[in-house]
Amino acid sequence: MKFSMERATLLKAVSQAQSVVERRNTIPILANVLIEAEGDTVMFRATDLDIEVVDKAPAQVEKAGATTVSAVMLHEIVRKLPDGALVTLTEDGASGRLTVEAGRSNFSLATLPKEDFPVMASSEYSANFSAKASVLRRLFDKAKFAISTEETRYYLNGVYMHVAEAEDGRMLRCVATDGHRLARIDATVPAGAEDMPGVIVPRKTVGELRKLLDDDDMDIAVSVSETKVRFATPDITLTSKVIDGTFPDYTRVIPTSNTRRLEVDAADFAKAVDRVATVSSERSRAVKLQLDEDRLVLSVNAPDSGAAEEELAVAYGDERLEIGFNAKYLLEIASQVDRENAVFLFNSSGDPTLMREGNDTSAVYVVMPMRV
């Protein structure tokens, strides 16, 4: 195998691959990227056995062939090469080494046989559809902060992507929760997605997927089966197993009869929360919200470190209410709001609170209060 590629193109392809590779591996081949050169393209394939990413890039292929080398090492080398360099990769079958040449730099890397590389079994997808990168980006970006890291509830360690019945018809919906807060994001169902099975896309896949979604107008081909999900751009294909579990019935968690309405500028609110939370202890980070007519007082009282208070002008017309939240959760949901005011709907100080952007119900957040 021998091919040449421009450094920037190679770097992009290799970086996608190396980010999938786990840093600590007991199986050596999983640390490697499979490089296959044929025609005028080279494919870079990496996997952690749960996720597989294949990146196609144009190259001047002198001799077709395939081999595997350490993904992290190749990435580091390419990253350190000067911009604009032409990089030539040559596999010498006899020595079992891969030579990387660029200008006066020359590297010789150990390889492992391509036959040992585990290729993810292809599967039948029951739904195939196409969605704009911007749509998928919104669905996942706004939901991912609520993904749980708890091992015991593994079925919460991802974003639940499914088609759901909403007020204005069927929606493509992403939901994530860790039991303390929940995000529910809706988008119009793309043609072909109507019958897709609901899948829990693992946290790591969500992170890898994000790298495919930078170009707003790019069409992403999405394929879904009961066990796998695939996202593909013309160059990159990301295939991932989905979490084998049942996502809990989140619908009964979302309050429908919260009537106490608070409207506040999200940025001002977030800044104020952040300021008062400075004095709270690292661990509990509880912020008290005290609501009176058109007035919100945020306060923190940490016996060990001090106290803080800040007043905000808000729109609130209901009875007086005192309610506590984890400051981090409030900041996270407030930062999801980017266009209009944040609207909070409360019930009592012990019940879940709902937050949305203006009257837009296509993205709602639920956060559980804490005793303060």
Place this chain on the structure above:
Amino acid sequence: MPALCRNCLTQFDTGTRCPECASPRVLSHPELWDLSIAHMDCDAFYASVEKRDNPELADKPVIIGGGRRGVVSTACYVARIRGVRSAMPMFKALALCPDAVVIKPRMQVYSEVSQLIREKMRALTPSVEPLSLDEAFMDLTGTTRLHGAPPAVMLAKLVKEMKDELGITGSIGLSHNKFLAKIASDLDKPRGFAIIGKAETTDFLRPKPVRLIWGVGQSTQQSLERAGIRTFEDLLRWDQTDLHARFGSMGERLWHLARGLDHRRVSANAPMKSISNETTFNEDTGNLEILDGHLWRMSEKVADRAKAKDMAGRVVTLKLKRANFSLITKRVSLRDATQTADRIYRTARDLFDQVGNEGPYRLLGVGISDLCAADQADRAHDLLDPDAGKRTEAERATDKIRARFGPDAILKGRALR
């Protein structure tokens, strides 16, 4: 050389017999009047209490431990002669000593006796650091004028009173720091009184094996051996920085201990670090229903103790011992600390389910750690578990009923499994 009669507490100068009462139980040491850090360790404490309460047992081998299955928690000295040791599985102990009288521990009684002993120790100094029911460190520095006698005399008086008034014997280690005091108390057990002075510290330690150090268990011992360290002598050859580089903070400690240096203070109220309970079953079991019952009861005990102390834990630990004695421990950090039996149980149950069916098991334990005050706990409910609040309230109500009508007034059905 200063000397002290342990029998009549006469202080005199040099001699192997007391000039007053002619007792041979004489302590003499050049630093006798200067040392003030002590470790008191009762001799076969649980067994001694049992023998005291039932004189018929006096010359019989007595083993205190849970049932046919559990482990030996204490063996009296008669049983020890036959090779029975604490922490030995009961079947092994009974094989060595088939005529042993096995007694189920009466913790309530032991803890009462222990309180009396502690009161006696506190009369000597406010700096008493209990390690368990039957042992404690004491710092008697600066108490000579108060008591009108040096620490050694007061300590000899303490064990004498324990014997005369409570019928319990104990051994004293007297030295210039905790590490050495603890080693000393073990030197001439039972009814011992051993002294390690400053002058002989390094000579005393030099030939001793490093496993003498509290906290050097089998695995540390092995890694020390790989570095060629078996005795304190070997340790002394190591440079401080090398030890630190190889063994981290443990190495730092070893360097100091090798020189008999230990700067830890005797602290009267060392904060509690964890609360846990475990039980060894009468028969190994892999039966989920039975295990679940144990899981609940252990969780409830832990919760009861946490509530009594007004504390809560952020980490829940599950401990399982398989039939072949291999140990599984699983732990998880909670976002919000807890003290309720309900949440401890549910968390432990999740951990249990994660382990899967690795049974049969012989032991199950539940604990909480990373403790904090109760008002920092159970402050947020779980969105996905809307009934949690109700269950917590039910538990609080149950607690009130129990406080009024006794611990068995109301039970969960699960507790009967």
